[in-house]
Amino acid sequence: MKQYLLSIYQPTGGVPAPDVLAGVMRDLERLNRELRAAGAWVFAGGLHSPESATVLRPDGDHVLTTDGPFAEGKEHLGGFTIIKAGDLDSALHWGRRLAKATTLPVEVRPFQDEAGD
Numbered sequence: 001m002k003q004y005l006l007s008i009y010q011p012t013g014g015v016p017a018p019d020v021l022a023g024v025m026r027d028l029e030r031l032n033r034e035l036r037a038a039g040a041w042v043f044a045g046g047l048h049s050p051e052s053a054t055v056l057r058p059d060g061d062h063v064l065t066t067d068g069p070f071a072e073g074k075e076h077l078g079g080f081t082i083i084k085a086g087d088l089d090s091a092l093h094w095g096r097r098l099a100k101a102t103t104l105p106v107e108v109r110p111f112q113d114e115a116g117d
Helices: 018-037 088-102
Strands: 002-011 041-046 054-059 062-067 075-085 106-110
Touching (some): 002 088, 018 041, 075 088
Antiparallel strands (some): 002 075, 002 106
Protein backbone atom coordinates (compact mmCIF):
# COMPACT_ATOMS: atom_id res chain seq x y z
CA MET A 1 0.00 0.00 0.00
CA LYS A 2 1.19 3.49 -0.80
CA GLN A 3 1.25 6.27 1.79
CA TYR A 4 -0.40 9.63 1.14
CA LEU A 5 -0.10 13.00 2.85
CA LEU A 6 -3.42 14.76 3.37
CA SER A 7 -2.47 18.40 4.05
CA ILE A 8 -5.10 20.61 5.68
CA TYR A 9 -4.96 24.31 4.76
CA GLN A 10 -6.63 26.86 6.98
CA PRO A 11 -7.04 30.62 6.75
CA THR A 12 -4.61 32.76 8.70
CA GLY A 13 -6.28 34.39 11.66
CA GLY A 14 -8.42 33.43 14.61
CA VAL A 15 -9.95 30.09 15.43
CA PRO A 16 -13.62 29.32 14.77
CA ALA A 17 -16.25 29.95 17.43
CA PRO A 18 -16.25 27.27 20.16
CA ASP A 19 -19.51 25.66 18.99
CA VAL A 20 -18.22 25.44 15.40
CA LEU A 21 -14.86 24.07 16.53
CA ALA A 22 -16.57 21.47 18.75
CA GLY A 23 -18.49 20.14 15.72
CA VAL A 24 -15.34 19.99 13.60
CA MET A 25 -13.44 18.13 16.34
CA ARG A 26 -16.30 15.65 16.77
CA ASP A 27 -16.39 14.94 13.01
CA LEU A 28 -12.60 14.67 12.86
CA GLU A 29 -12.50 12.19 15.77
CA ARG A 30 -15.16 10.07 14.04
CA LEU A 31 -13.16 10.09 10.78
CA ASN A 32 -9.94 9.15 12.60
CA ARG A 33 -11.71 6.18 14.22
CA GLU A 34 -12.92 5.05 10.79
CA LEU A 35 -9.42 5.42 9.31
CA ARG A 36 -8.03 3.23 12.11
CA ALA A 37 -10.78 0.64 11.68
CA ALA A 38 -10.08 0.48 7.92
CA GLY A 39 -6.33 0.01 8.51
CA ALA A 40 -5.60 3.27 6.64
CA TRP A 41 -4.39 5.32 9.64
CA VAL A 42 -0.67 6.07 9.93
CA PHE A 43 -0.33 9.41 11.76
CA ALA A 44 -2.02 12.80 12.11
CA GLY A 45 -1.31 16.08 13.84
CA GLY A 46 -2.32 19.70 14.10
CA LEU A 47 0.20 22.51 13.93
CA HIS A 48 0.59 25.76 15.84
CA SER A 49 0.20 29.02 13.90
CA PRO A 50 2.83 29.92 11.28
CA GLU A 51 4.23 32.59 13.60
CA SER A 52 5.55 29.80 15.84
CA ALA A 53 7.76 28.45 13.03
CA THR A 54 11.53 28.80 12.76
CA VAL A 55 12.99 28.85 9.25
CA LEU A 56 16.43 27.34 8.56
CA ARG A 57 17.89 28.52 5.27
CA PRO A 58 21.24 27.27 3.86
CA ASP A 59 23.71 30.05 3.04
CA GLY A 60 27.01 28.62 1.82
CA ASP A 61 28.69 26.85 4.73
CA HIS A 62 26.23 28.33 7.24
CA VAL A 63 22.54 27.99 7.97
CA LEU A 64 20.58 31.17 8.69
CA THR A 65 17.93 30.91 11.40
CA THR A 66 14.96 33.29 11.25
CA ASP A 67 11.55 33.50 12.82
CA GLY A 68 8.75 32.09 10.68
CA PRO A 69 6.63 31.84 8.79
CA PHE A 70 8.48 30.67 5.67
CA ALA A 71 6.01 32.48 3.40
CA GLU A 72 3.36 35.11 4.00
CA GLY A 73 -0.07 34.08 2.82
CA LYS A 74 -3.79 34.01 3.48
CA GLU A 75 -3.71 30.27 4.15
CA HIS A 76 -1.21 28.03 5.89
CA LEU A 77 -0.63 24.38 6.64
CA GLY A 78 -2.68 23.81 9.75
CA GLY A 79 -2.40 20.05 10.11
CA PHE A 80 -1.99 16.79 8.27
CA THR A 81 -2.92 13.16 8.17
CA ILE A 82 -0.79 10.38 6.73
CA ILE A 83 -2.73 7.40 5.43
CA LYS A 84 -2.16 4.10 3.65
CA ALA A 85 -4.29 3.54 0.57
CA GLY A 86 -4.27 1.05 -2.27
CA ASP A 87 -4.52 3.74 -4.94
CA LEU A 88 -5.15 7.43 -5.56
CA ASP A 89 -8.92 6.95 -5.74
CA SER A 90 -8.94 5.49 -2.22
CA ALA A 91 -6.72 8.30 -0.96
CA LEU A 92 -9.02 10.88 -2.55
CA HIS A 93 -12.00 9.23 -0.84
CA TRP A 94 -10.35 9.78 2.56
CA GLY A 95 -9.24 13.28 1.52
CA ARG A 96 -12.83 14.23 0.66
CA ARG A 97 -13.98 12.94 4.02
CA LEU A 98 -11.25 14.95 5.76
CA ALA A 99 -12.20 18.12 3.85
CA LYS A 100 -15.83 17.68 4.92
CA ALA A 101 -14.89 16.95 8.55
CA THR A 102 -12.57 19.96 8.86
CA THR A 103 -14.54 22.25 6.49
CA LEU A 104 -11.13 23.20 5.01
CA PRO A 105 -9.23 22.54 1.76
CA VAL A 106 -7.19 19.32 1.74
CA GLU A 107 -4.32 18.52 -0.62
CA VAL A 108 -3.66 14.82 -1.31
CA ARG A 109 -0.09 13.86 -2.29
CA PRO A 110 1.57 10.46 -2.55
CA PHE A 111 4.88 9.77 -0.87
CA GLN A 112 7.67 8.58 -3.12
CA ASP A 113 8.20 4.89 -2.58
CA GLU A 114 11.57 3.14 -2.37
CA ALA A 115 11.51 2.57 -6.13
CA GLY A 116 11.62 6.35 -6.56
CA ASP A 117 8.26 7.01 -8.23
